[in-house]
Amino acid sequence: MIDSRLDQFIRRIKAQRACLNRAAGLISSLSGPIVELGLGNGRTYDHLRELFPARDIYVFERDVAAHPDCIPDDAHLLRGDFTKTVPGALARIGAPAALIHGDIGSADAARDAELAAWLGPALRPLATPGALILSDRALGDALWPPEPLPRDVAPGVYFMYRAVALY
Amino acid sequence: MIDSRLDQFIRRIKAQRACLNRAAGLISSLSGPIVELGLGNGRTYDHLRELFPARDIYVFERDVAAHPDCIPDDAHLLRGDFTKTVPGALARIGAPAALIHGDIGSADAARDAELAAWLGPALRPLATPGALILSDRALGDALWPPEPLPRDVAPGVYFMYRAVALY
Numbered sequence: 207m208i209d210s211r212l213d214q215f216i217r218r219i220k221a222q223r224a225c226l227n228r229a230a231g232l233i234s235s236l237s238g239p240i241v242e243l244g245l246g247n248g249r250t251y252d253h254l255r256e257l258f259p260a261r262d263i264y265v266f267e268r269d270v271a272a273h274p275d276c277i278p279d280d281a282h283l284l285r286g287d288f289t290k291t292v293p294g295a296l297a298r299i300g301a302p303a304a305l306i307h308g309d310i311g312s313a314d315a316a317r318d319a320e321l322a323a324w325l326g327p328a329l330r331p332l333a334t335p336g337a338l339i340l341s342d343r344a345l346g347d348a349l350w351p352p353e354p355l356p357r358d359v360a361p362g363v364y365f366m367y368r369a370v371a372l373y
Numbered sequence: 374m375i376d377s378r379l380d381q382f383i384r385r386i387k388a389q390r391a392c393l394n395r396a397a398g399l400i401s402s403l404s405g406p407i408v409e410l411g412l413g414n415g416r417t418y419d420h421l422r423e424l425f426p427a428r429d430i431y432v433f434e435r436d437v438a439a440h441p442d443c444i445p446d447d448a449h450l451l452r453g454d455f456t457k458t459v460p461g462a463l464a465r466i467g468a469p470a471a472l473i474h475g476d477i478g479s480a481d482a483a484r485d486a487e488l489a490a491w492l493g494p495a496l497r498p499l500a501t502p503g504a505l506i507l508s509d510r511a512l513g514d515a516l517w518p519p520e521p522l523p524r525d526v527a528p529g530v531y532f533m534y535r536a537v538a539l540y
Contacts, residue, residue, distance in 0.1 A: 212390055213390070313440050
């Protein structure tokens, strides 16, 4: 049984979509904007727009290189390194978020672990009580209780936390 | 029912994998190397390595930017624009290919159609009789009979041709 990088990628991106779709139902009664960490090519942003047409979606990205149709307007785009843009972002996004999604993984596991360790605590002020935090890396294990994953998502492929118990 | 760019992408990449996996069985009795047009991040190349451990895999790529583990050695990497590297490539790859895969689509439909129209005929000398040509764009409709798609791949999502009837 082969398990190529293509297989791993398909598993992860399907898990991402399943978690986002699940989250949409779970936060339906919660107010607050959506936060997307990393725009990439804009595919996930486009999915978020479809899932949350009535919410503000704020995207944090250092190097904007997405499909032109998938770039937020300047009011919703926080350009720069996460370490610069995430602290203090609450003033910019106006209200704590109902959903924070961070597809932060790279091929560099050490860099990813360092970023995740920094990012979890940095995101706390941006999450409203009851918010969901979703990521492809374990960034909230010490901060938030895990939210049950969709049935077809294997543990460790994607991560969901609920920003509630510790507030 | 939403159909975001994320949904479309997942559909396409799953179709790609299904077609490649199907192709591996279909060409098992055919000799010849594998040709991959476009390295990208190297995920599909990694899948091809797993599917075809005993075959030479030649990759055509203009701007090599893949994961370091997923870059072919210089003997198997044809750097440059397809329009420069594909014509005359037979001398380089040594024998006509048993499988040619081209994930050539971009966000620019006009550019894609132009490339596909050029690429199909340009690939003919590289395909051994009976070879399969797979692509995310219709590049062989005027050249080769279509090969039946795997059951879970919808028509138009991915394309498979058999380089046999017209030889």
